[in-house]
Amino acid sequence: MQRVDYYQIGGFKAHLRENSSDALADRLLASSRDGGEFVLGMRPNGASNLLLPVRVFQSRRLGRPYQQPWSALDFVSLSPIQFANKRELVAKLKMMESNKKKSDGRPRDRSKANTEYTAGGEGPTEEGSARATFEHQRVFYRLCQDTIRCPEDYALNLARWFREVHIVSFAFNLWASDMSSLEERQKNPRVLDLGWTEFDAPTDSEDLRAVSTTHLTLEENRFLVNRGRTRLTLPDISQTMPRASVEKLLQDLFAPERDGERKPPKLLLVYDEEMTRHVLRSFGVDADQLHWVQGIKDLLYCPPAERVHDHAAYGYERDDRRYNAREPRDRSYNSKWPRNRSHSPTRRRPGDEGPRSRSSPPRMVPPSVYLVDVRTMYRNLMRVPTPNDTVPSIAKALNVLDTSMTRGEDDEVIYEAIDPQYWCAGRESRLIGYMWEEMARQESIDEQRVQRQRYLREEPVEVVDETIAAVAVDNGDMDPNDMIQPVAQSTPALRTAAKPVGMYDSEEEDDEW
Known part of the structure; x- marks a missing residue:
């Protein structure tokens, strides 16, 4: 700081x-x-x-x-x-x-x-750390939107790679009828499908925008089902692959380097960090060995030698413009949404660089992943037990809308409420991103809780008979108190549902809120 x-x-x-x-x-x-x-x-x-x-x-x-x-x-x-x-x-x-x-x-x-x-x-305390982590997301979101007029008032020491961070979300579904021990389920989870979505960060004129979604069903487990819920397939996106092929894709996605060059850091949004680590480890992606960082505190409060305004010393001219969230990114993962490429900071010419001090400390290598658990964000926001929650159920509670697979007149995109009965890791990876945005863009944690609970008293959420958690857990009855659907607020933002840009299309739309 x-x-x-x-x-x-x-x-x-x-x-x-x-x-x-x-x-x-x-x-x-x-x-x-x-x-x-x-x-x-x-x-x-x-x-x-x-x-x-x-x-x-x-x-x-x-x-x-x-x-x-x-x-x-x-x-x-x-x-x-x-x-x-x-x-x-x-x-x-x-x-x-x-x-x-x-x-x-x-x-x-x-x-x-x-x-x-x-x-x-x-x-x-753990609660103090969790509350601070929630507020870190709010700061990050506002930096992307350029709505913090005086960043120095918040003691920020932005990492020099802050502008390069790519936002990615990852989701999976497990076989809920797996009766193995907890230790065995963590070591060898029965994964039915998994998915990830890459996003363009929010800007001063646009919300978070999905640009690429991948949805993979494991061929070996394609006949397994979760009773009481229905599998959803995404047109032109969902694929069935053998486990070995999925492993290769995941290891390539999360590899810190490609062709000998360091890949840009990722802000990885997940739902249930602990089980996500177990699932990825089972596919050969070990977050501990890759030195993933929990939370984004180190991204916002980096040591002085690595601050974003010191990046001229690392071969870049200083860019005093606002944070440009739309940097060029890797597109080797089924990219289906083209977008405009932004200009990167101007490289210094070799002759322009002054002599380096021989005593200069070695450059800090950025972590490959900053890991943020969206479920933990929600639980610390609402402070309610949610033992049988799922990505769709919490997305519904946050009033995040889904994109219908049917179109309206003139091919108009239709947005509809989430149905927790359907499961699809591809869709859920997108929902995780929009759930993060819905919490990060709103008020501070205590004020936001009050407003969302106020709406809960006005319009209780409908509870499904049975839900399957992302973690393999014992079946149990859903407590209606576990479901929160907060929307109302004194500002218009929470009165309007968070609207993702077309889940099954590449169309960009304005969203006024």
Whole structure:
């Protein structure tokens, strides 16, 4: 992280406070026309604080606090948070108000927002890491869209290969009737089909866009079925192959190098990271041996020597334009959606480079894969148990729409609600990408949960009788409380379903939300 200091707004050990949340909101909103924009700092234990960079705090003439400011290193994520009006800001400040009682004899943040996270102390926790990981996705998405006006306010040290990252999602379906032991199912999973989709990253004018989908059914298991659900085939995409051919394709897809050159890093979106690792290992792709990285923290907060604005030292001219998400990428995997190629950064001429210091440290080699578990994102967002969830059931809960295989008048693309009864790893790989987008593009984790739960109370989701998890698990009854279908929000974004660009076509369409 860069060395950025922050003043805390409201809450436990705040640098700026007033007699009431209402008065504090008035002071903040009066100090700037952008008074509703702040930084959300996530502590290692999962507690969150509302922050302003010292630079911004001073420019708003909010005074000079007596306490020392917080350092960016005190937080595991720093992400944007906005409030559309005073009512929303006051509500957040009230959630941050700390109860002063000390039942256990030690001072800590006892606010409604943070008391459960501070009860165990200030040390790092799994929940704190998971909450920060969720916010990292929001930062990444906004960097792609160029909607973060001052990236330096978030202490970002972008890796020099940030612009080269390709977004890929991977899905699979297992035979649910496999009665082997858990150890055996993990070692030799009975994979029915698998699929992956390559995406163009979102930009300031377009959402996430699928450009290539591959769907492969294993020939050896083609007669196995999952009872209660129906296999779906994608026209002109689905193929049946022997396992040996599938292994070769997967090993080639995830190989760090090709023809002696390092391939661009991948942001790999999966559903159930643990089982994904087992499945890929069974096909000869060992994530541990390939040194895959969990999450994208290292992509956003890379060591200073590898920051994106230092890339001139690695043979590139500095490009001060916004992040260009549409870099040329490998198209050897059944590409069916052509697209325009963007210009790469200009190479420096050999004679333009100055002498290198002999003491320069060796260049850092980028990881081949940054792994993000979309199911974990959803579970930490909604904080509900989802033991029998599937990709389609959670896509339905997030109101992600599918593309119908039938067309309307004038060959118009038709979007329809997800039917969890159908399974197809090719379609599910696309849905995983759009599920990630639906969560990453919205509000911060706590505010988003409130809005989605509000919609749940208004329109409960329909629950299927039986679902088959991506992981081979024992059959059980579905708890209606496990299904969430959040949509409504004070902003239009969540009132409109996330709309993927044609799942079975290459047509680009505008999506206003």
